[in-house]
Amino acid sequence: MSDIPVPTTEQYQEDVTQHALTVLIDGIPAKAYIYEGLWSDKLVIYCEPSSIHQFAALGLHFDDLGFFGTKYYEFPRRGILEMLDRKFVIERVG
Numbered sequence: 001m002s003d004i005p006v007p008t009t010e011q012y013q014e015d016v017t018q019h020a021l022t023v024l025i026d027g028i029p030a031k032a033y034i035y036e037g038l039w040s041d042k043l044v045i046y047c048e049p050s051s052i053h054q055f056a057a058l059g060l061h062f063d064d065l066g067f068f069g070t071k072y073y074e075f076p077r078r079g080i081l082e083m084l085d086r087k088f089v090i091e092r093v094g
Helices: 009-013 051-056
Strands: 020-026 028-035 041-046 066-069 074-078 079-081 088-091
Touching: 028 051
Parallel strands: none
Antiparallel strands: 020 028, 020 088, 028 041, 041 066, 074 079, 079 088
Protein backbone atom coordinates (compact mmCIF):
# COMPACT_ATOMS: atom_id res chain seq x y z
CA MET A 1 0.00 0.00 0.00
CA SER A 2 2.08 2.86 -1.29
CA ASP A 3 -0.22 5.38 0.43
CA ILE A 4 1.45 4.70 3.78
CA PRO A 5 3.63 7.70 4.63
CA VAL A 6 7.26 7.75 5.74
CA PRO A 7 7.54 10.50 8.39
CA THR A 8 10.55 12.80 8.36
CA THR A 9 12.98 13.20 11.25
CA GLU A 10 11.29 16.50 12.13
CA GLN A 11 7.89 14.81 12.30
CA TYR A 12 9.24 12.37 14.88
CA GLN A 13 10.09 15.38 17.05
CA GLU A 14 6.35 16.14 17.11
CA ASP A 15 3.48 13.67 17.46
CA VAL A 16 4.34 11.22 14.69
CA THR A 17 0.82 9.76 14.71
CA GLN A 18 -0.43 13.07 13.27
CA HIS A 19 1.56 12.24 10.11
CA ALA A 20 0.33 8.65 9.82
CA LEU A 21 -2.33 7.31 7.47
CA THR A 22 -5.71 6.69 9.12
CA VAL A 23 -6.84 3.15 8.34
CA LEU A 24 -9.12 0.33 9.39
CA ILE A 25 -7.45 -3.03 9.97
CA ASP A 26 -10.08 -5.74 9.99
CA GLY A 27 -12.51 -2.95 10.86
CA ILE A 28 -10.52 -1.61 13.83
CA PRO A 29 -9.43 2.06 13.61
CA ALA A 30 -5.67 2.62 13.54
CA LYS A 31 -2.94 4.76 12.03
CA ALA A 32 -0.04 3.40 9.99
CA TYR A 33 3.33 4.68 8.85
CA ILE A 34 6.66 3.31 7.66
CA TYR A 35 9.70 3.78 9.88
CA GLU A 36 12.88 3.83 7.83
CA GLY A 37 15.45 2.08 9.99
CA LEU A 38 19.15 1.74 9.44
CA TRP A 39 18.94 -1.93 8.40
CA SER A 40 15.33 -2.34 7.33
CA ASP A 41 12.02 -0.53 7.19
CA LYS A 42 9.24 -1.28 9.66
CA LEU A 43 5.53 -0.94 9.38
CA VAL A 44 4.31 0.80 12.52
CA ILE A 45 0.67 0.69 13.52
CA TYR A 46 -0.79 2.89 16.23
CA CYS A 47 -4.16 2.46 17.89
CA GLU A 48 -5.88 4.14 20.77
CA PRO A 49 -5.12 2.30 24.01
CA SER A 50 -8.81 1.40 24.28
CA SER A 51 -8.46 -0.71 21.08
CA ILE A 52 -5.40 -2.71 22.18
CA HIS A 53 -7.57 -5.62 23.35
CA GLN A 54 -9.30 -5.81 19.95
CA PHE A 55 -5.94 -6.18 18.20
CA ALA A 56 -4.80 -8.71 20.81
CA ALA A 57 -7.79 -10.84 19.81
CA LEU A 58 -6.36 -10.79 16.25
CA GLY A 59 -2.97 -11.95 17.53
CA LEU A 60 -1.29 -8.52 17.36
CA HIS A 61 0.29 -7.42 20.60
CA PHE A 62 0.65 -3.66 20.97
CA ASP A 63 2.64 -1.92 23.70
CA ASP A 64 0.84 -0.02 26.46
CA LEU A 65 0.95 3.21 24.45
CA GLY A 66 -0.80 1.61 21.46
CA PHE A 67 2.17 0.96 19.11
CA PHE A 68 3.03 -2.19 17.16
CA GLY A 69 5.86 -2.53 14.65
CA THR A 70 7.17 -5.25 12.38
CA LYS A 71 9.63 -5.54 9.54
CA TYR A 72 7.86 -8.69 8.32
CA TYR A 73 4.99 -7.32 6.28
CA GLU A 74 3.85 -7.08 2.69
CA PHE A 75 0.89 -6.01 0.64
CA PRO A 76 0.26 -8.91 -1.75
CA ARG A 77 -2.53 -6.87 -3.34
CA ARG A 78 -4.31 -3.61 -2.61
CA GLY A 79 -6.39 -3.83 0.56
CA ILE A 80 -4.59 -6.88 1.97
CA LEU A 81 -1.89 -6.62 4.62
CA GLU A 82 0.09 -9.76 5.32
CA MET A 83 2.17 -9.94 8.49
CA LEU A 84 3.03 -12.55 11.09
CA ASP A 85 1.76 -15.27 8.75
CA ARG A 86 -1.73 -13.77 8.78
CA LYS A 87 -3.72 -11.69 6.33
CA PHE A 88 -5.70 -8.62 7.33
CA VAL A 89 -8.01 -6.32 5.40
CA ILE A 90 -6.63 -2.78 5.45
CA GLU A 91 -8.72 0.15 4.28
CA ARG A 92 -7.87 3.81 4.05
CA VAL A 93 -10.22 6.10 5.97
CA GLY A 94 -11.13 9.43 4.46
